[in-house]
Amino acid sequence: MYTIGEFSKITKITVKALRFYHEKELLTPSYIDSESNYRYYSKGDIETAQIIVNLKSFGFSLQEIQSITKEFDDESDVTQILQKQKDAIERDVKKLTAISSTLELILMKEKEVAQMTDVFDDIQVKRLPELQVVYVRWQGKYSETGKAMGQVYRAAGRHAGGAALNLYFDCEYKENTEIESCLPIKKKITTKLECKALPAGEFVTLVHVGSYENIGSSYEKIFDYIKSINKKTLLPSREVYLKGPGMIFKGNPDKYLTEIQIQIEES
Amino acid sequence: MYTIGEFSKITKITVKALRFYHEKELLTPSYIDSESNYRYYSKGDIETAQIIVNLKSFGFSLQEIQSITKEFDDESDVTQILQKQKDAIERDVKKLTAISSTLELILMKEKEVAQMTDVFDDIQVKRLPELQVVYVRWQGKYSETGKAMGQVYRAAGRHAGGAALNLYFDCEYKENTEIESCLPIKKKITTKLECKALPAGEFVTLVHVGSYENIGSSYEKIFDYIKSINKKTLLPSREVYLKGPGMIFKGNPDKYLTEIQIQIEES
DNA sequence: TATTGACTCTACCCCAACAGGAGGCATCAA
DNA sequence: TTGATGCCTCCTGTTGGGGTAGAGTCAATA
Numbered sequence: 205m206y207t208i209g210e211f212s213k214i215t216k217i218t219v220k221a222l223r224f225y226h227e228k229e230l231l232t233p234s235y236i237d238s239e240s241n242y243r244y245y246s247k248g249d250i251e252t253a254q255i256i257v258n259l260k261s262f263g264f265s266l267q268e269i270q271s272i273t274k275e276f277d278d279e280s281d282v283t284q285i286l287q288k289q290k291d292a293i294e295r296d297v298k299k300l301t302a303i304s305s306t307l308e309l310i311l312m313k314e315k316e317v318a319q320m321t322d323v324f325d326d327i328q329v330k331r332l333p334e335l336q337v338v339y340v341r342w343q344g345k346y347s348e349t350g351k352a353m354g355q356v357y358r359a360a361g362r363h364a365g366g367a368a369l370n371l372y373f374d375c376e377y378k379e380n381t382e383i384e385s386c387l388p389i390k391k392k393i394t395t396k397l398e399c400k401a402l403p404a405g406e407f408v409t410l411v412h413v414g415s416y417e418n419i420g421s422s423y424e425k426i427f428d429y430i431k432s433i434n435k436k437t438l439l440p441s442r443e444v445y446l447k448g449p450g451m452i453f454k455g456n457p458d459k460y461l462t463e464i465q466i467q468i469e470e471s
Numbered sequence: 472m473y474t475i476g477e478f479s480k481i482t483k484i485t486v487k488a489l490r491f492y493h494e495k496e497l498l499t500p501s502y503i504d505s506e507s508n509y510r511y512y513s514k515g516d517i518e519t520a521q522i523i524v525n526l527k528s529f530g531f532s533l534q535e536i537q538s539i540t541k542e543f544d545d546e547s548d549v550t551q552i553l554q555k556q557k558d559a560i561e562r563d564v565k566k567l568t569a570i571s572s573t574l575e576l577i578l579m580k581e582k583e584v585a586q587m588t589d590v591f592d593d594i595q596v597k598r599l600p601e602l603q604v605v606y607v608r609w610q611g612k613y614s615e616t617g618k619a620m621g622q623v624y625r626a627a628g629r630h631a632g633g634a635a636l637n638l639y640f641d642c643e644y645k646e647n648t649e650i651e652s653c654l655p656i657k658k659k660i661t662t663k664l665e666c667k668a669l670p671a672g673e674f675v676t677l678v679h680v681g682s683y684e685n686i687g688s689s690y691e692k693i694f695d696y697i698k699s700i701n702k703k704t705l706l707p708s709r710e711v712y713l714k715g716p717g718m719i720f721k722g723n724p725d726k727y728l729t730e731i732q733i734q735i736e737e738s
Numbered sequence: 739t740a741t742t743g744a745c746t747c748t749a750c751c752c753c754a755a756c757a758g759g760a761g762g763c764a765t766c767a768a
Numbered sequence: 769t770t771g772a773t774g775c776c777t778c779c780t781g782t783t784g785g786g787g788t789a790g791a792g793t794c795a796a797t798a
Contacts, residue, residue: 209774219775224756240764241776251721258719262570266755278726279717283581290574297567300560303529307557314550450546452525454518459545474794476745486746491785507793508747533784 205235211245215253230270231256262289309364310451316367317447317461320411324461325422327410327429332465335402336365337386338395344380346416352385359397365390367447369465371402371440384440405438407465411446415457419443419464426464438467472502478512482520497537498523529556576631577718583634584714584728587678591728592689594677594696599732602669603632604653605662611647613683617716619652626664632657634714638669638707651707672705674732678713682724686710686731693731705734 212219225231226243231253234246252273259269268285276282338360340352353368366388373382392399408430412422430437442465449455479486492498493510498520501513519540526536535552543549605627607619620635633655640649659666675697679689697704713728 207774218756220757221755223776228755237764242764243775255719262574263567277720278722279577279719280581280584280714280726282719283578286574286578290571290578293567293571293574297564297571300530300564300567304557304560304564307529307553307560310546311550311553311557314547317547447547452522452546452549453544455545459547474745475747485785487785487787490747495784504793509793510746 205244205246208233208243208245211249211253214250215257217253217257225256225266228266228270230266230273262286263293264289305362306451309361313367313447320446324411324413327408327426329406329408329468332404332407334404335388336390336392336399337369337388337402338393338397338399339371339384339386340397341382341384343382346381346383349383349385352383353387356385356387356397359395360387360389360393363389363391363393367444369442369444371442373440375437375439375441402442405467406470407442407467408435409463409465412462412464413458414460416460416462419462422462422464426466430466430468435468438469441466472511472513475500475510475512478516478520481517482524484520484524492523492533495533495537497533497540529553530560531556572629573718576628580634580714587713591678591680594675594693596673596675596735599671599674601671602655603657603659603666604636604655604669605660605664605666606638606651606653607664608649608651610649613648613650616650616652619650620654623652623654623664626662627654627656627660630656630658630660634711636709636711638709640707642704642706642708669709672734673737674709674734675702676730676732679729679731680725681727683727683729686729689729689731693733697733697735702735702738705736708733 206214208219208222211217212222215222217225222231222243226233231249233243234249235244236242237244255273256269259272260266264272272282272285279286338356340355342348342352349370356368357364364387368385368387371384371386373384386402389399408426410422410426412419442463444463444465446461446463447455448460448462473481475486475489478484479489482489484492489498489510493500498516500510501516502511503509504511522540523536526539527533531539539549539552546553605623607622609615609619616637623635624631631654635652635654638651638653640651653669656666675693677689677693679686709730709732711730711732713730714722715727715729716722
């Protein structure tokens with residue numbers, strides 16, 4: 205016979221927990237002194253304790269453990285229960301992995317943005333490669349972009365391979381304009397929405413810092429530059445939303461980053 | 472302004488939870504009628520609620536959410552926190568996957584045993600293929616097998632490819648006998664213990680049902696048979712522990728299954 | 739205007755699975 | 769005999785709310 209303290213050291217279950225298990229009738233000590241109320245545990249209790257520890261390590265609740273230990277004494281009788289538990293655990297694993305990959309997505313995007321602090325507000329001429337995207341075409345107000353982006357993200361969010369962008373097919377500003385909302389993807393996928401490849405080419409680009417409302421000044425800057433180098437522009441123009449309202453916070457509009465990309469004729 | 476019920480429907484947070492968040496100063500309604508104490512939520516509160524829902528879906532506790540929303544308002548400021556959370560989640564995933572594979576191991580073994588209900592207590596002559604095992608050699612009493620098996624399982628348990636077995640190198644019964652405790656593995660691994668291949672060959676086998684104490688009668692049966700077919704036996708003999716004390720329960724000894732395998736000279 | 743039914747308020751108890759601590763006996767060695 | 773542990777019961781606290789009771793409020797209808 206062991207006192208509760210000795211038994212605790214043997215089984216590596218805390219004294220608190222042992223008293224709790226006694227109260228819950230999960231592990232009743234073999235003998236209880238009726239005067240002092242001291243608990244005394246037998247060697248057989250060690251075995252029971254081991255079973256409890258094992259089942260706990262498999263994620264069973266104390267209630268489940270109680271019913272298992274009361275009803276069964278052989279592993280072959282609990283295979284269904286074990287299978288169920290395994291399935292439940294695998295469901296949990298899937299959920300957690302989904303969360304983890306969502307977090308990964310956010311972190312990737314932030315990393316990408318953090319790496320390009322040097323090119324803010326600076327006009328560049330560069331060659332962009334072909335870009336696979338999932339997209340929807342729609343007509344409406346500029347401010348309704350959110351809805352379209354929602355659609356695209358729901359369809360292909362988990363395969364996203366870069367920042368989302370809009371294509372504009374009108375060369376002047378219009379209330380009701382023709383827009384394609386695109387999400388770059390790593391490889392072709394089948395979805396409800398269409399895929400296509402945006403062509404490679406020579407682009408003049410400028411990263412606009414701040415709220416979308418002030419993006420006009422950046423357009424002015426970029427068109428002035430294009431005029432100065434005497435090039436012709438091609439449609440559609442692109443707006444890449446490097447950093448906008450995030451997945452968690454709406455964020456500070458003064459920190460929004462939008463890259464304007466305007467294709468020019470190659471010389 | 473929305474009443475708590477309306478706000479609950481909009482945000483899909485229960486009324487109970489909203490009151491709880493108010494109490495915890497996590498989401499304080501924009502206006503509270505000082506006479507009726509009715510809570511009224513604004514449109515801006517919807518955004519805050521969304522942030523809370525998002526952070527909750529990432530597995531943050533309410534306390535964490537509170538400190539995050541108080542201190543930050545942009546995703547780029549919380550990347551470390553998100554990274555930490557992701558790491559924590561991945562740790563959880565690893566733990567759960569480990570549990571899941573342990574359960575898988577138990578289930579596999581039980582399945583294996585369940586499939587062979589037909590050969591109990593029945594002498595068979597069969598050819599066994601070569602078997603890769605991890606093993607320890609030791610001397611002692613038969614009843615000390617548990618210790619040796621523990622060693623082997625700790626070293627290679629996760630690569631186990633079948634039921635554990637003992638090899639006996641003495642042909643008669645001895646108090647202090649020479650034993651090798653083996654665990655079959657799927658493929659060669661490097662571990663503290665040695666690996667080897669048990670040779671293929673012709674074996675007479677018998678599955679003994681019940682406690683190890685009565686295994687003598689099964690040995691008797693099998694040796695009688697070998698004598699009757701006039702074959703010579705080879706050492707070592709094998710005892711395969713198809714079903715013994717399990718990972719969870721000690722189990723019912725009457726259900727233990729041990730296959731005795733005795734090699735015979737080929738004709 | 740009165741009433742009704744739907745809503746909302748606070749306050750209290752409940753769950754898991756113990757942990758921590760207070761205050762009071764029991765046990766054992768010096 | 770005297771500490772020093774060890775053990776006992778009882779109470780509270782944790783996380784994220786759920787459930788219920790009894791009372792007050794709101795808006796629409798009769």
